[in-house]
Amino acid sequence: MNLTLFALGRLLSAIPVLIGVTIVVFLSVQLVPGDIALSILGRMASQEQLQALRETMGLDQPIVVQYLRWFGALMQGDIGVSLAQQLPVAQILVPKIWNSLILMAGSLALVLVFGFLLAVLSAPRFRSLTDRAVVALTLVLASLPVFWLGIVALYLLAFKWKLFPISGMYNIVSPGGFWDLIHHMVLPASVTAASSIAVVARVTRSRMIDVLNEPYILAARARGLRRRQVVLRHGVRNTLPTFASIGGLQIGYLFGGVVFTEIIFNWPGVGLQLYDAILARDIPMIQGCVLVVATVFVLGNMISDITVHALDPRKG
Amino acid sequence: MTIAAANTTPAPKRIPRRSNLYFVWRGVLGDPVARIAAAIIAGMVLAAIFAPWIAPWPPNEANPELRLMPPGTRGHLLGLDNQGRDILSRLLYGARLTLLCGILPVLIGAAISVPLGLLGAWYRGMGAVIMRVMDVLFAFPMALLAILLAALMGPGIANMMIALVVTLIPYNTRVVYAAACLEREQAYVEAARAMATPDMKILLVEMLPNVVAASVVYSCTIIGAVVITAAGLSFLGLGVQPPTAEWGIMTSEGRSFIFNAPHIAAIPGLAITVLVMAFNLLGDSLRDSLDPRTRLRLVRPAKEKR
Numbered sequence: 001m002n003l004t005l006f007a008l009g010r011l012l013s014a015i016p017v018l019i020g021v022t023i024v025v026f027l028s029v030q031l032v033p034g035d036i037a038l039s040i041l042g043r044m045a046s047q048e049q050l051q052a053l054r055e056t057m058g059l060d061q062p063i064v065v066q067y068l069r070w071f072g073a074l075m076q077g078d079i080g081v082s083l084a085q086q087l088p089v090a091q092i093l094v095p096k097i098w099n100s101l102i103l104m105a106g107s108l109a110l111v112l113v114f115g116f117l118l119a120v121l122s123a124p125r126f127r128s129l130t131d132r133a134v135v136a137l138t139l140v141l142a143s144l145p146v147f148w149l150g151i152v153a154l155y156l157l158a159f160k161w162k163l164f165p166i167s168g169m170y171n172i173v174s175p176g177g178f179w180d181l182i183h184h185m186v187l188p189a190s191v192t193a194a195s196s197i198a199v200v201a202r203v204t205r206s207r208m209i210d211v212l213n214e215p216y217i218l219a220a221r222a223r224g225l226r227r228r229q230v231v232l233r234h235g236v237r238n239t240l241p242t243f244a245s246i247g248g249l250q251i252g253y254l255f256g257g258v259v260f261t262e263i264i265f266n267w268p269g270v271g272l273q274l275y276d277a278i279l280a281r282d283i284p285m286i287q288g289c290v291l292v293v294a295t296v297f298v299l300g301n302m303i304s305d306i307t308v309h310a311l312d313p314r315k316g
Numbered sequence: 317m318t319i320a321a322a323n324t325t326p327a328p329k330r331i332p333r334r335s336n337l338y339f340v341w342r343g344v345l346g347d348p349v350a351r352i353a354a355a356i357i358a359g360m361v362l363a364a365i366f367a368p369w370i371a372p373w374p375p376n377e378a379n380p381e382l383r384l385m386p387p388g389t390r391g392h393l394l395g396l397d398n399q400g401r402d403i404l405s406r407l408l409y410g411a412r413l414t415l416l417c418g419i420l421p422v423l424i425g426a427a428i429s430v431p432l433g434l435l436g437a438w439y440r441g442m443g444a445v446i447m448r449v450m451d452v453l454f455a456f457p458m459a460l461l462a463i464l465l466a467a468l469m470g471p472g473i474a475n476m477m478i479a480l481v482v483t484l485i486p487y488n489t490r491v492v493y494a495a496a497c498l499e500r501e502q503a504y505v506e507a508a509r510a511m512a513t514p515d516m517k518i519l520l521v522e523m524l525p526n527v528v529a530a531s532v533v534y535s536c537t538i539i540g541a542v543v544i545t546a547a548g549l550s551f552l553g554l555g556v557q558p559p560t561a562e563w564g565i566m567t568s569e570g571r572s573f574i575f576n577a578p579h580i581a582a583i584p585g586l587a588i589t590v591l592v593m594a595f596n597l598l599g600d601s602l603r604d605s606l607d608p609r610t611r612l613r614l615v616r617p618a619k620e621k622r
Contacts, residue, residue: 020452031468143593145544147551148567148585155578256459260548264571278467278552290456290464298455 007306014302021294022074025287026067032283040083040283079291080284084277089288093270097292099169100258100269102181106189107196107254112247114193115200119239122201123208124231134201141198146257150191150264157187167266188265192257196250200243207242211235240311248304252297336529336606343605350601356594364411371405375561384577397566397580398573407587410561413473414588417555417562418543418595421477422535425484430531432485433492434519437500447493450486458483459545466554476555480546487538488531495530499523533606537599540592547588563588 032039037053045053053059058066073080079089122134158166164187165171170180211217212235220230255271262271270289277285344350363370372391382389383400394403436443453461465479499505500523508518547564549555556562558569563584570581 016448017451017455020448021455024452024456025464028464028468031465033470139593139596143540143589143596145547145564145567145585145588145592147548147564148581148588151567151571151574151581151585155574155582159575252457252460256457259459259463260551263552274463275552278463278554283468286464286467290460293460294456297457297460 003306003310006309010302010305014298017298018295021298022071022291023067025291025294026070028287028290029283036283039281074291079288082277082282082285082288084280084282084285089284092285093273093288093292096268096270096273097296099267100255100262100271101296102169103185103188103192103258103262103267103269104251104254106182106185107192107258108247108251110189110193111196111200111250111254114197115204115247116243118197118201119204119208119243120231120236123205123239124212124227124235126209126212134205138198138201141194142202144194146191146195147260147264149194150188150261153187153191154264169267188258188261188267191264192254192261195257196253199253200246200250203246204239204243208235208239211238214238237313241308244304244311245308248301248307251300251304255293255297339605340602344598344601347601347605350598353594353597353601356590357598360411360591360594361415363408364415367405367408367412371402371408373402373405375406375409376401376559384573384580386577387579387583394583395577395579398569398577403566403580403583406561406566407563407584410563410566410584411587413556413560413562414543414547414564414591417473417477417480417546417550418539418591421480421484421546422539422542424477425481425488426531426535428481429485429488430492430524430528433489433531434496434523434527436489436493437496438515438519438523443493446489450489453482453486458487458541459548462545462549463552463554466549471554471557473556476546476549479549479554480542483545484538484542488534491534492527492531495527496523499526529606533599533603536602537596540595540599543588543592543595 029036035050036059037050037057038045041049041053058069061069070080077090079093081087082089082092085092118134118138122131125131154166158164165184169184170176171184212231217230217234220234221227225233258269259271259274261267262269263275266272270292274286274289276282277289344354367375372393379396379400379402381400382392382396383398385392385396387393387395387403389395392402392404394407397403397406432446436446456464462476462479462483465482466476469475469478505518505522508522513522546555547562547567550562550564551568553568556565558565566584567581567588570577570579570584573580
């Protein structure tokens with residue numbers, strides 16, 4: 001199939017999923033125990049205040065009407081008003097989304113580079129010492145809770161050995177440019193990336209082992225190509241679609257980690273904002289954060305599907 | 317010539333039929349790494365059960381004079397936390413909730429997913445609806461959906477468990493659905509239909525035993541991730557509440573004192589890591605011993621391998 005057509009079809013199929021996401025996020029408010037207005041304003045609120053909030057939130061309308069009104073506002077970029085900060089959620093979130101995307105991009109780069117390197121190092125030497133070491137390393141990485149790894153890295157690398165800054169995105173006293181950002185990003189990005197590196201390395205490795213057992217690899221060897229050439233040219237080429245698809249899946253899992261690393265390293269992104277919203281029980285803000293992340297996840301998966309399609313050697 | 321050559325090659329040895337249980341038994345017990353993993357988990361389960369008898373101190377008894385003291389303090393092997401509570405005792409008691417929060421949601425999730433996947437594969441219209449709903453749930457990263465649900469339902473162990481169950485259902489349902497779709501096309505199902513066996517009997521008596529293995533294997537491989545997610549929810553203040561001992565909340569409480577007393581956060585986190593690693597190793601071994609591509613090594617003599 002033509003790549004443009006495939007991309008278009010994939011884009012169209014993401015739309016019902018995204019609409020489903022908005023329905024889930026909208027309905028999640030129904031989970032709040034008791035009277036929503038009461039739980040937002042607290043027990044000290046007067047009847048008039050409660051009634052006013054019910055009207056502004058549309059709580060006195062049938063649920064379908066509530067959803068359509070909410071969805072209509074959403075389409076115009078209005079996710080609601082933060083209860084804690086009394087500002088539009090979208091206005092607060094936009095700069096944070098960028099900060100989170102920067103951190104995610106850094107992590108994703110680490111995941112792809114190291115996941116791939118570990119796989120290429122281990123798969124051609126199946127069952128060798130290197131291979132076993134890589135498998136053991138991925139096992140440990142996959143088992144580390146991200147919040148604990150973050151605390152340990154913060155203590156050892158930032159506090160004790162002073163290799164990296166302890167928190168934030170830029171130096172507060174003299175905010176530098178790009179390199180200051182990178183310096184601040186190394187720790188949170190690596191901590192976020194750890195378990196995803198393990199997943200990518202394992203899946204890519206096992207796919208590559210299968211590829212290297214294919215008859216065409218033997219045929220290439222029989223034609224006199226060097227082993228290194230065979231691995232790099234034919235092995236890697238045919239492993240790429242699997243690598244791209246598992247790498248793309250990590251976008252969502254990385255965000256699960258970003259929530260924790262942003263809290264631990266005080267990175268001013270969506271994750272830290274989500275944590276503050278949880279502590280303040282700021283429901284519109286929680287919904288906004290989740291909505292943003294789920295949308296990024298769906299779009300990320302879409303991009304990775306298209307990349308996989310483009311990389312597949314069987315389809316030009 | 318070719319016939320003679322064919323006659324001289326020995327006929328391939330017959331591989332005896334074995335039940336799944338046989339493969340689980342041989343595969344897991346024959347694998348030294350899996351044995352160690354199983355021993356670690358068994359040790360932690362025993363520690364959790366017998367915590368009141370083996371813990372040197374009550375989990376919430378505070379000794380303010382000794383607060384923040386490091387491991388090796390007299391009478392406190394693993395040191396004391398920010399309130400002067402014995403970390404070893406809290407670790408032993410904390411194993412109860414940490415294990416429970418990792419295992420129970422997986423069991424409940426499987427109990428819901430197996431019927432959903434089976435019915436979905438059998439009644440295709442229903443299956444289409446179920447799988448579209450699952451597609452939407454898949455659009456949320458696992459940790460995020462759990463955070464959303466737990467945050468809106470309010471903190472607490474029960475709500476955290478519900479959030480984890482809902483988060484797990486799409487994954488397990490997809491596994492069961494895929495397995496059931498394969499089974500649905502098998503000759504034995506066709507035979508049962510030809511004999512006018514009622515649908516429910518085909519599903520429960522014929523297909524269920526063949527589908528449930530996939531769900532069990534998947535559940536075992538996911539426990540490690542659930543332990544981390546549950547501890548993470550408690551870390552965010554959404555699950556277990558202080559002063560209850562649980563490894564995630566212990567790590568979270570220790571975070572504020574990391575620069576003076578790093579052991580408070582380091583020790584429970586290390587315990588989570590060891591537990592998760594043990595579950596992951598055991599899950600991998602279990603999957604290998606039930607995977608048709610790898611399990612033959614368990615019945616073949618080692619020499620014929622590759």
